Amino acid sequence: MTTRLLGRCARLLGARCPRASSAGTRLPPALAPAEPAWVQCVRLRPQVRALCERRSLFKEEEIAQPPKRTELDELVEKASSPQEILQLWDDHSGSANQAAITLIQLVKLAVEKGExxxxxxxxxxxxxxxxxxxxSQVATVWNGTLVSVLRALSLLGVPSGAPVLRSLQTEALWRVRRFTYRQLAYLAEWGTSRGGPQAEALLNGVVKQLELRWTELADARTASLLMARAGHRYPSLMDKLEDxxxxLAEGFSAEDIRRVAMSLASQGRRSVPLMRALSYHIQQKPSAELxxxxxxxxxxxxxxxNFHQSQVFQRIASELLPRREELTPSDVTRCAKSFAYLKWLHLPLxxxxxxxxxxxxxxxRVPQLCNLLLSLARLNFQPSKADEFYSKVHAALEGALLGLEPYLQTDVVWSLCVLQQAxxxxxxxxxxxxxxRxxxxxxxxRTESYRLKLLHITATAQLEKLCPPETSSSPTSPVPAPSRESRPTPLQTSLHEALQSLVGGRVEAYRTGVDTVYGWTIDGELVVDAENKPIDLQALVAxxxxxxxxASPLPQGARRxxxxxxxxxxxxxxxxxxxxRFAMQRRHLQLAGFLTVEVPYFEWLELKSDWQxxxxxxxxxxxxxxEEMAK
Incomplete structure (x- = not known):
């Protein structure tokens, strides 16, 4: 570095004194001032290329030129069958690079023709x-051809331990720093589906280069492919790919957006900025691409x-509505289940x-029908043709319900209880x-969740009188009541404080966080007399x-x-x-003799003071x- 700096200084000094470098005006050696030793050293040093210069250090003839196209290359491109390609090679032969290109075309035709x-x-x-x-001559095969022939031979079914694959993988590992980023991406895609220590070593080397050179990535399709194929195995690479x-989101096609979204979903990576960008760009795509x-x-x-974007959901629903005829049962249940998880109910859809x-x-099939019922129950959706629909549902479940796996059977019965069709x-x-048992x-x-569902089913049998008294008289016998371990939410906490103020601070006049035998938790409980004034409830039958x-009975005219x-x-x-779930909770509590007061968050948050x-x-x-008195 010091020598280079001195060389540049010497050139600058010469430029500032043009006469000193002119042959016609140079002083005789006897009269010229003595040069410093460092100037003489620099003059003897060969000229180096400045960092800002674009001129290559190599001569033009030293740069490897692409091989010239031969008659074999043209004939192979025009071939229409694998046998024709084999015959062309037998007639003409060629170099190792041409052999690799011929193999690539051979595999392509074999796959297309369904050989x-x-x-x-x-x-x-x-x-x-x-x-x-x-x-034998793998060193003469060009980089792009090397990557393509490696993938092609694997696709054709060449055993992973074959000498040619071992040779190609070893050469690829030696050249891993010389591959372009796209070639590295293709190798990473190939390596994730291969096994064996040699393929694993190549994949690790490729991924290391991808991480080091991630700023070179400028292709939207390559980014989406890497996220889908290799990102799940290398979280550090996935972080860079998300950035x-x-x-590159603006250049994504609809297929790229799908690939990226699915890779994020499969890995559970909820990248909010990226999902927002994908949501915006998918909205801009024409219907033909969707x-x-x-x-x-x-x-x-x-x-x-669990990423909510109503405009995207509306677009999906509007695109799917006219395509009902082309949907399969699997498509219907899958889409219904996805929207049920999102708690997004589109009535026409x-x-x-x-x-x-x-x-x-x-x-x-019965599992598909079960998934559809679970989705309808989660959203509390009642179709306009309920009678016709449920009559066919009961006919399909009549002989198949008992044969379902116990957890699925419990889910289906619980869903029918929600829909009031049990x-x-x-x-x-x-x-x-x-x-x-x-x-x-x-x-x-999971055990606690199904205990709750069993309590809800028992409450349905008892409160809605769907089973004989001897079957449903004891809702606590199947499973114990759930324990309340979760902390109250801010809404519940402020509601408890407001109830305390409402009863004047009398702890015997109200309950909070009440776990019932029906499997439901009541956030607050009061008993009011005929004049709507809270009374003590600790001694009352509950x-x-x-x-x-x-032990005391409920007073005349009092209400829970x-x-x-x-x-x-x-x-x-x-x-x-x-x-x-919450609609069933309200219905069960009303059947149990309660008057339910719902305190929705969107109303409660508008109240700023305790007296409000x-x-x-x-x-x-x-x-x-x-309303109760009017009934």
């Missing part, structure tokens, strides 16, 4: 000649990531799904203790409590009031309608009591 007898093709002596030539995808499988994959990706089932019920024979089997899982969270409460905090997740995304909240609760209490 079934690939074993004979691999044993053909002409094919073996090309393979041996490539293996690049956000930069094929049905692509729309279904997008719905699945958004549902898996779900009506279309129900119509599809009515028209194609014979094509639906039949006694469905409940009877699920309420059998022998059946409930099958619901054991290593995950405590059939909804596991212990039964006190249950306050239910309506959190944001309790409602459908597009409306203020409760989801199926107390006045709000009093007003809601007065309305539900008046």
């Amino acid at each position: 079934s007898d690939r074993a004979n093709l691999l044993e053909d002596h002409r094919f073996q000649d090309m393979v041996e030539l490539v293996s 690049k995808a956000l930069e 094929k049905t499988p692509l729309l279904l994959d997008l719905a699945f990706a958004y549902g898996k990531l 779900f009506e279309s799904f129900v119509e599809h089932y009515l028209e194609n019920e014979q094509n639906y 039949k006694p024979q469905y409940l009877k089997n699920v309420l059998d203790p022998a059946f409930q 099958k619901l054991t899982d290593d995950k405590p969270s 059939p909804h409590l596991p212990g039964g409460g006190g 009031i249950a306050f239910l905090a309506g959190e944001f997740p309790n409602y459908s995304t597009r409306s203020k309608e409760l989801l199926g 909240r107390v006045a709000y609760l009093k007003d809601k209490m007065g309305k539900v009591v008046a």
